[in-house]
Amino acid sequence: MRSLQSSSEDHHLHLPTSGQRSTSQTMVLCTCGQDATIRTSWTDLNPGRRFYACPNMNTRCARFLGWVDPSTCPRAIAIIPGLLRYRNQMELEVAQLQEKNRLKNKIILVLLMIFGFVCLLLLDI
Numbered sequence: 362m363r364s365l366q367s368s369s370e371d372h373h374l375h376l377p378t379s380g381q382r383s384t385s386q387t388m389v390l391c392t393c394g395q396d397a398t399i400r401t402s403w404t405d406l407n408p409g410r411r412f413y414a415c416p417n418m419n420t421r422c423a424r425f426l427g428w429v430d431p432s433t434c435p436r437a438i439a440i441i442p443g444l445l446r447y448r449n450q451m452e453l454e455v456a457q458l459q460e461k462n463r464l465k466n467k468i469i470l471v472l473l474m475i476f477g478f479v480c481l482l483l484l485d486i
């Protein structure tokens with residue numbers, strides 16, 4: 362799982378001075394002047410919780426500018442990481458089965474071509 366390193370939720374957070382929300386989202390700026398983008402945390406403590414991050418990968422920019430969503434409830438924190446691990450395992454198994462299926466289809470195609478070739482040889486005789 363990806364990790365999010367941050368010790369302060371309000372680090373580098375700049376909310377509009379009016380304090381009003383003009384749209385459904387609050388505008389958050391990084392100290393570099395860029396509008397923050399919204400990313401999703403997949404840590405065990407904040408699974409699926411959205412946060413503001415600077416789109417610049419500049420070293421002076423913080424990767425974490427504040428939370429979009431409220432704290433995740435303890436029950437979800439207990440359940441979601443296990444579900445995510447299970448989903449990842451299922452995706453891996455699906456990919457492995459698809460690869461096996463592709464190989465099986467190739468073998469069937471080769472066998473059909475051999476069978477067709479043999480049939481043509483038998484018909485010519």
Ligand SMILES: [Zn+2]
Pocket residue numbers: 391392393394395415416417419421422423
């Ligand atoms: Zn920045």
